[in-house]
Amino acid sequence: MRRRELLKYGAATTVAASFGQRIARAADPSVIKFGVVGPKTGPLAPGAAVTHFPNFKLWAYEINQRGGLKLKDGMHKVELIEYDDRTQPPETIKAVERLATVDKVDFIMPVYATGFNLAVAPIYAKYNYPLVTQACVTDQMDQLIKRYPNIFFVQGSTTSFAQAAIDILKKLKDDKQIGNKVAVVNVADDFGIELANAGRPIFKKAGFDIVYDKSYPLGTQDLAPVVKAAKAANPDAFVAWSYPPDTFGLAEQAKIEGLNVKAYYSAVATAFPGFYQKFGPAAENVLGAGGIKDTPEIRAYYKAHKEATGVDADYWGSPFYYSLLQMITQSIEGVGSMDLKAITAYLKSHTFKTIVGELDIRNQKLDKFYTVGQWQNGFFNAVAGVGFTDYSPVKLKTSWG
Amino acid sequence: MDIIIIGLLLGATYALMAMGLQLQYGVARIMNLANGEMLIAGAFGTFWFYTASNASPFYALIGVIPLAFAVNWAIYRVLIVPLVRRARNQGQLEVDCILATFGLSFILVGILLAVFGGEYLSYSYLARPIFILGEPYGLNRVAAFIGSLVLCLGLYLWLHRTRPGLALRAVSVNPAAAGLVSINVTRASALAFALGGAVTAAGGVLLSMFLTFDASLGVVFTLKALIIVILGGVSDIRGAILAAFILGLAETTVASLVDPGLTLAAAYLLFMAILLVRPEGLLGRRSS
Numbered sequence: 001m002r003r004r005e006l007l008k009y010g011a012a013t014t015v016a017a018s019f020g021q022r023i024a025r026a027a028d029p030s031v032i033k034f035g036v037v038g039p040k041t042g043p044l045a046p047g048a049a050v051t052h053f054p055n056f057k058l059w060a061y062e063i064n065q066r067g068g069l070k071l072k073d074g075m076h077k078v079e080l081i082e083y084d085d086r087t088q089p090p091e092t093i094k095a096v097e098r099l100a101t102v103d104k105v106d107f108i109m110p111v112y113a114t115g116f117n118l119a120v121a122p123i124y125a126k127y128n129y130p131l132v133t134q135a136c137v138t139d140q141m142d143q144l145i146k147r148y149p150n151i152f153f154v155q156g157s158t159t160s161f162a163q164a165a166i167d168i169l170k171k172l173k174d175d176k177q178i179g180n181k182v183a184v185v186n187v188a189d190d191f192g193i194e195l196a197n198a199g200r201p202i203f204k205k206a207g208f209d210i211v212y213d214k215s216y217p218l219g220t221q222d223l224a225p226v227v228k229a230a231k232a233a234n235p236d237a238f239v240a241w242s243y244p245p246d247t248f249g250l251a252e253q254a255k256i257e258g259l260n261v262k263a264y265y266s267a268v269a270t271a272f273p274g275f276y277q278k279f280g281p282a283a284e285n286v287l288g289a290g291g292i293k294d295t296p297e298i299r300a301y302y303k304a305h306k307e308a309t310g311v312d313a314d315y316w317g318s319p320f321y322y323s324l325l326q327m328i329t330q331s332i333e334g335v336g337s338m339d340l341k342a343i344t345a346y347l348k349s350h351t352f353k354t355i356v357g358e359l360d361i362r363n364q365k366l367d368k369f370y371t372v373g374q375w376q377n378g379f380f381n382a383v384a385g386v387g388f389t390d391y392s393p394v395k396l397k398t399s400w401g
Numbered sequence: 402m403d404i405i406i407i408g409l410l411l412g413a414t415y416a417l418m419a420m421g422l423q424l425q426y427g428v429a430r431i432m433n434l435a436n437g438e439m440l441i442a443g444a445f446g447t448f449w450f451y452t453a454s455n456a457s458p459f460y461a462l463i464g465v466i467p468l469a470f471a472v473n474w475a476i477y478r479v480l481i482v483p484l485v486r487r488a489r490n491q492g493q494l495e496v497d498c499i500l501a502t503f504g505l506s507f508i509l510v511g512i513l514l515a516v517f518g519g520e521y522l523s524y525s526y527l528a529r530p531i532f533i534l535g536e537p538y539g540l541n542r543v544a545a546f547i548g549s550l551v552l553c554l555g556l557y558l559w560l561h562r563t564r565p566g567l568a569l570r571a572v573s574v575n576p577a578a579a580g581l582v583s584i585n586v587t588r589a590s591a592l593a594f595a596l597g598g599a600v601t602a603a604g605g606v607l608l609s610m611f612l613t614f615d616a617s618l619g620v621v622f623t624l625k626a627l628i629i630v631i632l633g634g635v636s637d638i639r640g641a642i643l644a645a646f647i648l649g650l651a652e653t654t655v656a657s658l659v660d661p662g663l664t665l666a667a668a669y670l671l672f673m674a675i676l677l678v679r680p681e682g683l684l685g686r687r688s689s
Contacts, residue, residue: 040519041510046615049519087617188662216661219621221612222411222649224539225656228403248523248613256530256539269521278525311520 032076035099038112042087051317052112054309059325061308072336089119096120100127106338128340134321145364150344153365154324162198164371164384169237170206178262179236183212186241195241227253237263244269255400262396271316281401283375290316291373291382297355315380323354403536404657410542412649413549416642418622419629421601423641428573428593434502437619438509439598443605444614448522461606466599473598477591513616523613541610548607553642634685
């Protein structure tokens with residue numbers, strides 16, 4: 001009986017311990033605590049493992065390396081308190097509440113993915129934490145900004161991503177480099193459906209003839225029928241409003257089927273380093289959501305990211321995630337204390353120097369971001385965006401290598 | 402014609418997912434909800450092997466199969482045997498197993514996460530077209546199809562032509578009576594469970610050539626395998642194989658002729674229709 005009791009308590013402690021994973025434990029009251037919630041398991045975990053968690057790790061490492069955050073009363077080291085939300089919104093809400101009321105953290109980082117950020121927005125508002133989101137793409141930004149004075153979007157709207165991709169195709173068409181027939185597929189899930197709905201009228205207006213337009217369920221194991229049918233429609237361009245596993249699956253199938261369109265676009269995860277690692281030269285000139293300008297600062301960021309976290313950063317969210325952390329750092333040090341309302345006010349009244357350039361978030365949404373990238377010589381170059389001025393020229397896809 | 406070939410290729414994929422669970426549930430009578438994680442483990446092992454050595458993923462089978470066999474044998478001995486001893490009837494055993502293996506699946510996800518990280522893992526192997534009747538198909542899928550056929554045939558022959566296979570089938574029909582004719586039921590069940598795990602992991606090796614995996618994806622494969630096993634009839638491995646191919650063909654037909662968005666609906670519709678007509682599954686025995 002005793003043994004059984006012991007086992008029971010042992011198991012209970014293990015569960016409790018695994019629930020809250022502290023990266024650096026410190027009883028030192030001068031240490032500033034930052035809460036991080038995101039999916040370590042569940043369907044969104046692989047994306048968060050690239051874009052979400054490593055950036056916080058890199059940031060905390062760098063801040064502590066240089067001695068800490070500089071406040072009015074001296075330097076303060078930082079500590080991250082991480083929780084896994086298992087890709088379940090109720091868990092995210094619980095974890096954020098817990099950070100605010102039990103751990104009493106000084107600041108809470110944004111959570112991962114659109115629906116999750118929107119779900120926790122009221123809690124951040126209740127406790128005055130600024131919610132500086134990055135992995136949050138929506139067309140309802142303006143309404144949300146009206147409702148929550150503490151929410152920020154370091155990201156474009158859904159329509160801006162669909163618009164930018166289609167603008168690129170339109171330009172190629174107007175320059176007579178491609179014809180007007182486009183095959184469009186989408187994954188039947190959140191962002192895929194939103195992009196497809198946003199895209200349809202824009203394609204029509206741009207004078208495109210949509211020769212194939214179908215959706216497929218999330219987690220489809222064989223995309224051969226989709227790609228075969230798209231190819232049979234004989235399109236000039238192929239657009240997939242896709243999610244990570246199918247972004248990989250579609251590209252592989254397109255290569256096998258010889259879907260030799262001159263413009264090939266797939267949405268989420270084309271910007272993942274894993275995409276180029278898998279396809280190599282075949283990935284050349286594939287278009288996708290995201291993109292980043294190739295600069296020495298960015299190259300240094302990728303190097304530091306890999307060294308500090310062991311993970312390669314992506315070419316869409318990652319650098320902007322890091323930029324939002326730079327904005328938060330500058331706001332905290334500008335205010336000189338952890339006064340949350342003052343930090344929010346600082347974000348709304350200043351511009352910030354970041355690795356992607358000078359950023360302005362005074363209207364609670366970012367003034368500039370990249371929308372479309374293209375794999376060129378192993379780097380996912382930005383070929384379109386909003387607010388920036390210098391983009392790489394678009395190249396035609398000649399073959400799958 | 403290409404619908405049939407794509408359907409057969411997909412069916413082979415499904416057969417790889419389901420055969421292991423069929424052995425574990427049909428013969429060892431253990432509903433193993435951690436089955437998908439074993440498949441992921443096989444796939445991750447292959448990913449690691451391929452990126453480290455650049456040798457053909459098929460060589461990974463040499464390491465993965467015995468390793469998965471040993472791990473599953475140990476799982477059966479340590480985790481499942483106490484449940485079997487304790488259970489008063491088949492129903493209670495099933496409930497206990499579902500709970501235990503559900504917990505096990507979380508532990509396995511945690512281990513996979515710690516060892517391999519949470520990112521998407523995939524690599525390119527044999528991702529070139531092979532032309533069958535003038536139409537291109539993925540060579541890696543065709544290779545997996547052949548691998549799947551070899552596995553199916555091997556298992557079938559082993560179960561139906563050898564003494565240990567006969568013992569396993571006896572246990573699957575009636576564990577109590579099998580014990581009476583001097584079959585060591587615990588041993589036979591452990592063998593079936595371990596073999597099932599090894600087959601599942603081998604499936605993971607073959608599937609990793611063309612599917613993209615992450616540590617949390619196991620449950621997707623468990624569910625698919627479960628549907629196929631129930632559809633085919635729990636007691637006969639031929640049923641699972643048949644069901645896998647029917648499902649593959651049905652999904653491909655719907656995707657090609659109707660709408661790719663309706664493949665899931667078609668799969669579940671088929672599942673319901675067959676269960677309404679034959680609740681015991683395609684080749685299942687009617688319980689008396």
